[in-house]
Amino acid sequence: MxxxxxSATMSVAVRPSGPxxxxxxxxxxxxxxxxxxxxxxxxxxxxxxxxxxxARAGNVEMFNESQLTLDLNSGALNTVLLITGSWFVxxxxxxxxxxxxxxxxxxxxxxxACGFAFLVVKVFEYSxxxxxxxSLSTNTFYMFYIxxxxxxxxxxxxxMVILAILLVKTRQGAYGSREHNALESGAAYxxxxxxxxxxxxxxxxxxx
Amino acid sequence: xxxxSQAVAKPYFIAAIGLFIGQILFGLVLGLQxxxxxxxxxxxxxxxxxxxxxxxxxxxLLFGFMGAAYYLIPEEAETELFSPKLALALFWIFxxxxxxxxxxxxxxxxxxxxxxxxxxxxxxxxxxxxEQPLPTKLGIVVVALAFLxxxxxxxxxxxxxxxxxxxxxxxxxxAVFFLFSFYNPANIVVDKFFWWWxxxxxxxxxxxxxxxxxxxxxxxxVTGVDREVIEKWLYVIVTLTLITGIIGTGHHYFxxxxxxxxxxxxxxxxxxxxxxxxxxxxxxxxxxxxRRREHPNKAAVLWALGTGVMAFLGAGIWGFLxxxxxxxxxxxxxxxxxxxxxxxxYGAYVMVNLTMISYAMPLLRGRAANSNKAxxxxxxxxxxxxxxxxxxxxxxxAAGILQVWLQRVSDSPVPFMVGQxxxxxxxxxxxxxxxxxxxxxxxxxxxFFVKGEEKAA
Numbered sequence: 094m095x096x097x098x099x100s101a102t103m104s105v106a107v108r109p110s111g112p113x114x115x116x117x118x119x120x121x122x123x124x125x126x127x128x129x130x131x132x133x134x135x136x137x138x139x140x141x142x143x144x145x146x147x148a149r150a151g152n153v154e155m156f157n158e159s160q161l162t163l164d165l166n167s168g169a170l171n172t173v174l175l176i177t178g179s180w181f182v183x184x185x186x187x188x189x190x191x192x193x194x195x196x197x198x199x200x201x202x203x204x205x206a207c208g209f210a211f212l213v214v215k216v217f218e219y220s221x222x223x224x225x226x227x228s229l230s231t232n233t234f235y236m237f238y239i240x241x242x243x244x245x246x247x248x249x250x251x252x253m254v255i256l257a258i259l260l261v262k263t264r265q266g267a268y269g270s271r272e273h274n275a276l277e278s279g280a281a282y283x284x285x286x287x288x289x290x291x292x293x294x295x296x297x298x299x300x301x
Numbered sequence: 302x303x304x305x306s307q308a309v310a311k312p313y314f315i316a317a318i319g320l321f322i323g324q325i326l327f328g329l330v331l332g333l334q335x336x337x338x339x340x341x342x343x344x345x346x347x348x349x350x351x352x353x354x355x356x357x358x359x360x361x362l363l364f365g366f367m368g369a370a371y372y373l374i375p376e377e378a379e380t381e382l383f384s385p386k387l388a389l390a391l392f393w394i395f396x397x398x399x400x401x402x403x404x405x406x407x408x409x410x411x412x413x414x415x416x417x418x419x420x421x422x423x424x425x426x427x428x429x430x431x432e433q434p435l436p437t438k439l440g441i442v443v444v445a446l447a448f449l450x451x452x453x454x455x456x457x458x459x460x461x462x463x464x465x466x467x468x469x470x471x472x473x474x475x476a477v478f479f480l481f482s483f484y485n486p487a488n489i490v491v492d493k494f495f496w497w498w499x500x501x502x503x504x505x506x507x508x509x510x511x512x513x514x515x516x517x518x519x520x521x522x523v524t525g526v527d528r529e530v531i532e533k534w535l536y537v538i539v540t541l542t543l544i545t546g547i548i549g550t551g552h553h554y555f556x557x558x559x560x561x562x563x564x565x566x567x568x569x570x571x572x573x574x575x576x577x578x579x580x581x582x583x584x585x586x587x588x589x590x591x592r593r594r595e596h597p598n599k600a601a602v603l604w605a606l607g608t609g610v611m612a613f614l615g616a617g618i619w620g621f622l623x624x625x626x627x628x629x630x631x632x633x634x635x636x637x638x639x640x641x642x643x644x645x646x647y648g649a650y651v652m653v654n655l656t657m658i659s660y661a662m663p664l665l666r667g668r669a670a671n672s673n674k675a676x677x678x679x680x681x682x683x684x685x686x687x688x689x690x691x692x693x694x695x696x697x698x699a700a701g702i703l704q705v706w707l708q709r710v711s712d713s714p715v716p717f718m719v720g721q722x723x724x725x726x727x728x729x730x731x732x733x734x735x736x737x738x739x740x741x742x743x744x745x746x747x748x749f750f751v752k753g754e755e756k757a758a
């Protein structure tokens with residue numbers, strides 16, 4: 094990485110956020126630091142996905158057979174929940190940018206509700222699997238299924254903690270058309286949680 | 302030096318360097334015992350020399366961290382240390398306890414030492430790096446808690462900067478994870494599982510936070526770059542460290558009796574562990590390139606840059622070499638591990654301590670920087686020690702590759718000791734590189750006594 098480019102981008106990060114400052118709209122929403130964090134998270138999951146592909150190639154039959162036991166309906170429902178939750182958070186950011194903070198707070202709460210519903214569905218799915226005596230050590234497929242979905246589960250939890258903080262601060266009027274850097278950063282993280290699921294669901298539940 | 306109480310850092314740094322010398326001398330003894338098995342036997346058997354070499358390393362790094370904290374915290378918090386007297390008392394307690402422990406190792410057979418020190422009350426001894434007798438372990442906890450109390454109170458009454466908070470987080474983590482050294486279950490798998498909570502979560506977890514904070518502090522001082530920029534980097538590095546390092550513990554869980562999924566978890570997360578170290582390298586160079594002032598202490602800048610590079614090479618690259626389970630299947634517990642251990646400890650923790658000492662010692666001695674002549678000596682010592690360490694690492698890596706081949710890959714694998722005889726040439730070369738390292742260390746010590754024209758603080 095040439096030092097000068099990095100230094101230039103790092104100084105962008107410390108500038109207070111404001112309205113888009115150029116016509117092309119190339120402004121990075123949120124704080125640069127959150128993007129480093131998001132890229133690191135995506136990288137960790139990407140390596141995990143690659144490892145999955147690698148392991149599956151060595152034992153396609155077993156993977157396919159175990160995959161059939163997964164609950165596609167709950168997975169599909171969760172996909173809808175997360176995408177909807179992401180959309181609500183987009184509406185929240187747009188509302189706050191128009192200084193409609195009360196509306197924004199409501200959309201954030203709606204986003205959190207979707208996240209919560211996701212977690213509930215997931216807990217039911219897990220308990221069914223654990224009742225069937227499926228664990229990390231059952232076979233390599235279930236190892237990946239449980240690890241990937243559990244790591245993702247923890248990211249949903251973290252995303253909800255972030256949304257909760259943003260909700261409180263939005264209600265306090267901390268964000269508006271002039272200052273919404275933290276809100277955009279948190280929203281970006283929430284979209285990442287969504288994005289990860291959009292890759293994870295087809296990969297682990299659907300693709301044979 | 303902006304605050305009087307920062308002066309308590311000085312004895313810590315001096316003790317650290319003293320113990321460092323001891324560590325290297327025992328390293329040379331140990332290196333020779335690899336090729337001349339009965340060298341100094343029975344006075345100093347191999348297991349004792351090894352224990353002294355590694356324990357001295359840990360203890361002197363801890364002295365360095367504590368000295369660094371006593372120097373850094375008042376300046377960051379913009380207030381005098383909560384209690385300089387406590388800091389000084391702890392210094393003597395820790396030094397005497399440490400010295401007594403080493404004397405115990407050297408004069409009494411280890412089993413007798415265990416009997417004498419109440420290991421039957423609570424068996425904690427006999428495990429690599431955690432060999433300390435029970436009273437020493439308890440002493441470490443008391444000293445650590447009193448130390449943490451002192452610096453935490455200082456931060457609480459003063460300015461709270463990101464650097465101070467990250468440093469506190471690292472140091473508290475250091476103390477908390479050490480508590481697992483008191484847990485010694487009978488099942489050796491469970492024992493090893495939690496043993497790594499001390500060892501791994503120190504060096505690949507909380508110590509990295511301490512390292513990041515110390516590096517960030519020195520870089521602010523020597524480059525004059527805005528605190529906001531440096532602190533943002535620090536947060537990125539801390540986050541990357543924790544994302545990769547915590548579950549990365551799994552790379553120690555291969556083939557020791559833990560469930561198989563650790564092979565995947567450990568491989569995947571630890572494969573990413575070089576990233577925070579790479580970020581540190583980019584960070585150090587980036588900040589120095591963007592410097593807003595020419596600090597007279599060139600040696601400190603050199604150490605800071607060196608830390609970035611060598612930590613990435615030693616911890617990042619040499620760690621990655623054998624971190625993936627299919628590779629580690631062959632390399633587990635071979636000289637490859639020793640190679641990685643040497644360069645990682647030197648590149649990350651030795652060098653960051655020397656960076657801090659290099660920056661702070663002249664100020665503690667009442668000048669902005671040492672004379673040009675003294676700095677030339679110090680920079681020579683930097684290159685001698687660093688290049689020597691590169692060669693130690695390369696020779697051990699060569700020994701390790703050969704060992705893996707002879708013992709584990711070839712069609713007719715040989716027993717351990719037969720393999721050791723065959724790699725002796727590399728052990729000899731490692732020993733000579735070790736001598737070069739000692740020369741570098743001697744030059745380093747001399748640099749403190751070189752006079753010349755000095756700039757006032």
